[in-house]
Amino acid sequence: MSQLFTPIKIGRQSLDNRLVIPPMCQYSAKDGLPTDWHLMHYGSLSHSGAGLMIMEATAICPAGRLSPFDLGLWSDDHQLAMKKLLDSIRQYSPMPIAVQLVHAGRKASMSQPWQNFHYVKPADGGWQTVAPSAIPVNDNYGTPVALSKNEIQAIITQFAQSAIYADKAGFDMIEIHAAHGYLLHQFLSPIANQRTDEYGDSLENRIRIVIEVYQAIRAVLPTHKAVGIRISATDWIEHGWDLSQSLVLCQKLAALGCSYIHVSSGGLSDAQQIPVGPNYQVNFAQAIKSHIDIPVIAVGLITEAIQAEAIVSTGQADMVAVGRGMLYNPHWGWQAAETLQAQVIAPPQYLCSTPHGVKNLFK
Ligand code: FNR
Numbered sequence: 001m002s003q004l005f006t007p008i009k010i011g012r013q014s015l016d017n018r019l020v021i022p023p024m025c026q027y028s029a030k031d032g033l034p035t036d037w038h039l040m041h042y043g044s045l046s047h048s049g050a051g052l053m054i055m056e057a058t059a060i061c062p063a064g065r066l067s068p069f070d071l072g073l074w075s076d077d078h079q080l081a082m083k084k085l086l087d088s089i090r091q092y093s094p095m096p097i098a099v100q101l102v103h104a105g106r107k108a109s110m111s112q113p114w115q116n117f118h119y120v121k122p123a124d125g126g127w128q129t130v131a132p133s134a135i136p137v138n139d140n141y142g143t144p145v146a147l148s149k150n151e152i153q154a155i156i157t158q159f160a161q162s163a164i165y166a167d168k169a170g171f172d173m174i175e176i177h178a179a180h181g182y183l184l185h186q187f188l189s190p191i192a193n194q195r196t197d198e199y200g201d202s203l204e205n206r207i208r209i210v211i212e213v214y215q216a217i218r219a220v221l222p223t224h225k226a227v228g229i230r231i232s233a234t235d236w237i238e239h240g241w242d243l244s245q246s247l248v249l250c251q252k253l254a255a256l257g258c259s260y261i262h263v264s265s266g267g268l269s270d271a272q273q274i275p276v277g278p279n280y281q282v283n284f285a286q287a288i289k290s291h292i293d294i295p296v297i298a299v300g301l302i303t304e305a306i307q308a309e310a311i312v313s314t315g316q317a318d319m320v321a322v323g324r325g326m327l328y329n330p331h332w333g334w335q336a337a338e339t340l341q342a343q344v345i346a347p348p349q350y351l352c353s354t355p356h357g358v359k360n361l362f363k
Pocket of ligand 1 (some may be wrong): 057323
């Protein structure tokens, strides 16, 4: 019997199976508001057979967007627009939907990746970026201004306020984005964080903002709403953020009641040396899972049903996220279920779709 297609609970949220759609920026919002693209894209993915869909990195404030075209949740208008989007999708799909909340820090104010990826200057509709320290990623990015302690407090408050908007919009869960070199990861890594105050230097100080953001969000949400976090388990750079530090962070978060850990890697600096290949991040998920008692999601070049099944059935991770594979084939989950002789939820309009010989695929 397939383990990938067995139910699991994240906090109090029940999921039909352990296949996750990870957050994937679409760079298609207008002033932070969703467009018809989002309805089409997420509407389609809500029929993929996954147990959970995590919506793309959504900014807690305008300056926290990766690009001027990112989604945001910083006002009543944003909350209402997201609610409308979720209500539309939910008319036709029961799939639980999370949102990933982000501040991009020194990686903010960039163009859409397909527009000759570059820093968008304030005069061209971009903005001054901020970071733990005034160190740019490289020449292609803006040079950030180091945040004051008051500004750090304001950002923590914005994370909490954004979580309130997300809750009211009707998201089932919240994922905090502390991976891929964005603001929270910038604080974690000694490469980007060269502060000497209580938000820098020692490990305890570098993880402080992540813990405070988690606590601030947890405090404003009803207890039944799960709050998880995505981390980069390593910078893939010597003397950077690494697995041993990630274990300390994850143990602290788990002790505070964090609902899950989503284990990615890298994204902080060009100096990273990543041995990219199938399952290349799974050993980090496995190591973290062996140290904590909350669900762990593995992600990264997991493209085959048998591969995903093996990760869950051998206990390397509790769930598996498939990103680009889902963009390529929005019915990835259906085909995986067929391969593993499991069942998925499908809309009645498509029940007639199975090829000759495929039986009992749909619940
Ligand atoms: C991503 N990824 C990503 N990660 C994240 O935490 N927040 C985000 O908004 C995005 N945006 C995004 C956009 C696009 C187009 C891609 C392809 C990827 C990373 C993504 O969630 C995932 O971790 C990687 O794609 C690796 O998984 P796959 O694609 O190998 O299954």
